Amino acid sequence: MVASLYSKESEKKDICIFLEHRGAGLAPVSLELLSKGRELASHAGWTLTGLLLGYQVAGAASEAFDYGADRVILIDNPKLELFTVDAYTHVAYQIIDVYRPGIFLLGATMDGRDLAGRLAVRLRTGLNADCTGLQLDVEEGRLVCEVSGFGGGILALIEMEKHRPQMATVRPGVFLPSKMSAVKSGQLIRPEIEIPDEIIRTRVVERVIGEGVDLTQAPVLVAGGRGVEGNFEMLNDLAQLLDGDYGATRPPVDDGFVERERQIGQTGVVCRPNLVIVCGISGAFHFVVGIQEAETIIAINSDRDAPIFEYADYCIVGDVHEIIPLLIKALREDRVAERPA
Amino acid sequence: MPDIRIVVCMKVTPKPEEVGVDYSTNLLDRANARSEINPPDMNALELALSLKDIHGGRVDILSMGPPFFEPFLRVGLAMGAERIFLLSDPAFGGADTLATTYTLARGIDHIGGVDLVLCGEESSDGATGQVPPGLAEWLSWNQITLVDRIVLDKDKHLINGRREVPGGVEVLQTSLPAVVSVKTASNEPRFMNYRIKERVFSEDLVTIWGESDIEVEKTMIGLTGSPTMVSGLAQAPSRERRQEYLTGTVEQITQGLVALLNELV
Numbered sequence: 001m002v003a004s005l006y007s008k009e010s011e012k013k014d015i016c017i018f019l020e021h022r023g024a025g026l027a028p029v030s031l032e033l034l035s036k037g038r039e040l041a042s043h044a045g046w047t048l049t050g051l052l053l054g055y056q057v058a059g060a061a062s063e064a065f066d067y068g069a070d071r072v073i074l075i076d077n078p079k080l081e082l083f084t085v086d087a088y089t090h091v092a093y094q095i096i097d098v099y100r101p102g103i104f105l106l107g108a109t110m111d112g113r114d115l116a117g118r119l120a121v122r123l124r125t126g127l128n129a130d131c132t133g134l135q136l137d138v139e140e141g142r143l144v145c146e147v148s149g150f151g152g153g154i155l156a157l158i159e160m161e162k163h164r165p166q167m168a169t170v171r172p173g174v175f176l177p178s179k180m181s182a183v184k185s186g187q188l189i190r191p192e193i194e195i196p197d198e199i200i201r202t203r204v205v206e207r208v209i210g211e212g213v214d215l216t217q218a219p220v221l222v223a224g225g226r227g228v229e230g231n232f233e234m235l236n237d238l239a240q241l242l243d244g245d246y247g248a249t250r251p252p253v254d255d256g257f258v259e260r261e262r263q264i265g266q267t268g269v270v271c272r273p274n275l276v277i278v279c280g281i282s283g284a285f286h287f288v289v290g291i292q293e294a295e296t297i298i299a300i301n302s303d304r305d306a307p308i309f310e311y312a313d314y315c316i317v318g319d320v321h322e323i324i325p326l327l328i329k330a331l332r333e334d335r336v337a338e339r340p341a
Numbered sequence: 342m343p344d345i346r347i348v349v350c351m352k353v354t355p356k357p358e359e360v361g362v363d364y365s366t367n368l369l370d371r372a373n374a375r376s377e378i379n380p381p382d383m384n385a386l387e388l389a390l391s392l393k394d395i396h397g398g399r400v401d402i403l404s405m406g407p408p409f410f411e412p413f414l415r416v417g418l419a420m421g422a423e424r425i426f427l428l429s430d431p432a433f434g435g436a437d438t439l440a441t442t443y444t445l446a447r448g449i450d451h452i453g454g455v456d457l458v459l460c461g462e463e464s465s466d467g468a469t470g471q472v473p474p475g476l477a478e479w480l481s482w483n484q485i486t487l488v489d490r491i492v493l494d495k496d497k498h499l500i501n502g503r504r505e506v507p508g509g510v511e512v513l514q515t516s517l518p519a520v521v522s523v524k525t526a527s528n529e530p531r532f533m534n535y536r537i538k539e540r541v542f543s544e545d546l547v548t549i550w551g552e553s554d555i556e557v558e559k560t561m562i563g564l565t566g567s568p569t570m571v572s573g574l575a576q577a578p579s580r581e582r583r584q585e586y587l588t589g590t591v592e593q594i595t596q597g598l599v600a601l602l603n604e605l606v
């Protein structure tokens with residue numbers, strides 16, 4: 001078998017997290033990974049490192065300490081301002097070669113996946129993508145990755161014996177972020193790494209970015225499926241009244257009723273809201289994986305036998321086009337009545 | 342300018358909803374599942390064929406998998422693909438991403454003269470989307486993932502790939518050769534062309550290559566070349582839900598919901 005860049009014998013007992021930043025701070029998925037990494041590292045007596053690449057992002061390092069990092073390796077370079085898989089792979093490869101973490105974790109975001117797929121091959125190591133759970137076998141120093149596959153909710157446990165680093169990607173929303181209770185500082189390391197111009201082979205020729213939608217952060221979600229027949233305005237109204245946001249299954253996204261960022265499920269986002277109201281959705285496993293960690297699930301479906309009811313706390317057999325407008329009206333009246341005169 | 346040569350990577354997957362677990366062996370039971378071309382790969386093929394419609398050139402299909410893939414892939418011939426290259430050998434079996442991308446890359450090398458490789462967004466049985474970047478790395482080619490549109494500049498040997506990113510869209514430019522993955526459902530795959538439908542049955546349009554036909558290192562393919570191993574399978578734990586029904590007239594249900602929401606939110 002082909003050997004990885006370094007072996008288990010020369011690894012450091014360290015978990016390294018690829019940190020992504022969004023505007024001012026770290027992306028939610030990075031905080032989630034740091035929190036999970038902290039838990040695994042403390043349990044095993046390992047260290048936790050954040051790898052932060054970008055331009056003028058030093059401020060985000062302190063946030064990594066707040067979420068448990070023992071140290072942050074920062075490469076601050078104008079050539080890293082926009083993500084390019086070429087430059088990021090180049091830098092990450094060199095850092096990993098020097099610091100040799102036993103485990104390297106990334107968010108399963110667009111950039112995280114691009115980097116992970118390319119880097120794993122360059123390192124000649126294995127990659128477990130889209131993990132839904134991670135455990136660290138302390139004795140063997142082995143990362144056990146839980147991956148869900150196929151309809152029906154089958155979980156596979158996947159591990160690697162000799163190859164290092166043990167790489168895995170995890171979707172946003174799978175782990176809970178948890179800030180350290182006590183103030184924690186850490187070590188900031190700023191290695192010099194050269195990024196030759198000619199290695200960057202893709203160029204952004206156009207970019208129009210508005211305000212992004214991030215369903216993973218919404219406390220209340222109203223999710224609509226094919227049964228909503230494209231009336232997402234109605235769902236948005238309901239969501240607004242509940243201080244939440246709305247999402248969809250894949251068919252309305254494919255049909256162009258809703259933007260893709262609002263797709264919930266296996267190929268969309270995984271959410272953990274306090275409450276989700278599921279409207280006109282049959283309950284395919286591909287969808288259910290995206291909401292099954294919700295605190296409370298309310299389902300409205302006109303088909304008494306729809307599988308979604310098996311996953312719901314409160315079940316309503318009925319027509320969404322009838323119930324939701326009535327509900328919106330009643331909630332509005334309720335709010336008006338509650339308002340002190 | 343010479344014509345552009347495109348290879349589309351396609352695989353055949355079991356319909357996800359028909360796969361179960363055999364609890365006596367803890368292995369996936371695909372025996373009762375019907376197969377189909379991995380749906381996202383049809384979008385990759387369609388994009389390739391639409392580029393050929395505009396610019397001419399040639400589109401071939403590359404796949405790694407068991408011989409039963411062949412009849413499924415043949416549909417691509419009647420849509421307009423020139424030829425199928427199927428990397429099929431028991432030695433390729435059990436490959437994880439590292440071994441799969443390695444083997445596919447050697448297949449691309451063996452075909453030779455390829456300018457553009459198109460992949461689907463993900464496999465419906467793996468759903469990871471890690472093959473396209475891995476393949477690009479083995480080939481040392483450029484990559485753009487998750488595009489919904491490609492504009493080709495044949496003279497400059499460049500492509501512009503448009504993709505949706507969080508909060509918007511961007512267009513990335515790169516020079517060929519490159520590996521590009523195509524966003525699922527970004528186009529409508531065409532039907533079989535009735536004029537070339539008989540190509541589905543043509544004997545000589547499918548090339549099957551085994552381990553000894555392409556230059557691969559034995560240690561890097563199949564199960565041997567795969568660092569990851571499955572150590573267990575389990576049913577996903579399902580949370581107990583109350584499954585309480587709100588019943589009555591629509592008005593009563595609505596009032597019940599309002600009360601519930603006031604309590605929960």
Ligand SMILES: Cc1cc2nc3c(=O)[nH]c(=O)nc-3n(C[C@H](O)[C@H](O)[C@H](O)COP(=O)(O)OP(=O)(O)OC[C@H]3O[C@@H](n4cnc5c(N)ncnc54)[C@H](O)[C@@H]3O)c2cc1C
Binds near residue numbers: 226263281303320465
């Ligand atoms: C590889 C792969 C990945 C996938 N990833 C995802 C994913 O990430 N997310 C996702 O959602 N899907 C995904 N899918 C698709 C998934 O398998 C289902 O097809 C999809 O979730 C079904 O969406 P739906 O429930 O909206 O539609 P349907 O299954 O058509 O259900 C519509 C429901 O609406 C009900 N209904 C109709 N009219 C009304 C009414 N007036 N009032 C109340 N109820 C009504 C019907 O009874 C029915 O139950 C994926 C599929 C594959 C193969």
Ligand SMILES: Nc1ncnc2c1ncn2[C@@H]1O[C@H](COP(=O)(O)O)[C@@H](O)[C@H]1O
Binds near residue numbers: 385465467472473
């Ligand atoms: N065995 C294979 N043969 C051909 N193409 C493949 C194979 N596995 C993956 N691919 C391609 O890579 C894409 C992404 O697959 P994956 O990374 O497995 O989700 C698929 O949509 C295919 O285009």
